Amino acid sequence: MNFIQPSLPGVFTHNPNQPIDGSLWTIKAEITLYALLPFALFFMKRKPLTTWFIIYLISCLWFWFFIHVYTGAKADALAKQFVGLSGYFFFGTLLSVHQASFDKLKEIAIVSLIAYFLTKDTQLSLFVEPVAFSSVVLLFCTSMFKEVPIGKYGDFSYGIYLYHWPIIQLLIHFGVYEANPLLGVALTIMLTLLLAVLSWNLLESRFLKRKSTPNITIKPTIV
Incomplete structure (x- = not known):
């Protein structure tokens, strides 16, 4: 139901769109x-x-x-x-x-x-x-x-989906897009890709590996 309240008080309140993500x-x-x-x-x-x-x-x-x-x-x-x-x-x-x-x-x-x-x-x-x-x-x-x-080096799609919006909001908040829209776009692309790559290698792939490795618990036999 985030469309009812997508933002937090005092966060990005001066941006054209206030949602954090x-x-x-x-x-x-x-x-x-x-x-x-x-x-x-x-x-x-x-x-x-x-x-x-x-x-x-x-x-x-x-x-x-x-x-x-x-x-x-x-x-x-x-x-x-x-x-x-x-x-x-x-x-x-x-x-x-x-x-x-x-x-x-x-x-x-x-x-x-x-x-x-x-x-x-x-x-x-x-x-x-x-x-x-x-x-x-x-x-x-x-x-x-x-x-x-595209997937040779990892699956960065979820990171791109997840991080691009907060990065855009931050750059708008600090006036980058207003000062230079092309610089804003370039920084958005570079920072989003950087975070997506880091997220895949440091977080997402590790959780996927844990999920694919079943935890086998051997219960002692009571005689």
Whole structure:
């Protein structure tokens, strides 16, 4: 529920956005979607296109309702909860279980991206975005850049996700972006990568190793 109170009193209060780490809002959505995955997968293996279309439609209608109909508090935040994001998430699930859709990924990406640019300034774009954005990202990951050895030196993705926001907030707080925006961007990239590398090597990889090594306790036999 961090979208209700994402900041602390006196911390970054003069920044345009006050959250200490605004990226964390995605965690609850990710956990919920992963928890729903086995149930969606059960139906998707039997009727992949029908199941995905139902999820996609519910997702789009949820997002559309809170953006264009609902006028209460936190409308934008409510729109981006797990229901509104399920259209993106389960598109990847569809590709993993439905080979025919995966084989047409390039065509889906091109057509949906054209449709997105044609509808970008209309309400219809909300119904195109889940397919357009998801298909383009997945096309890059599974086709164009699949041979790039990004993970050769470690998995820095979580560190980048976790640390970039606080670094940006600190640089804004100390006036770096206001003085020189390009310097702010350069420092953000360098400091984020540095912290991500340190985090992976000093913290994350060590915990993963501990997790993968089971603790075997030998209980004495009582005769």
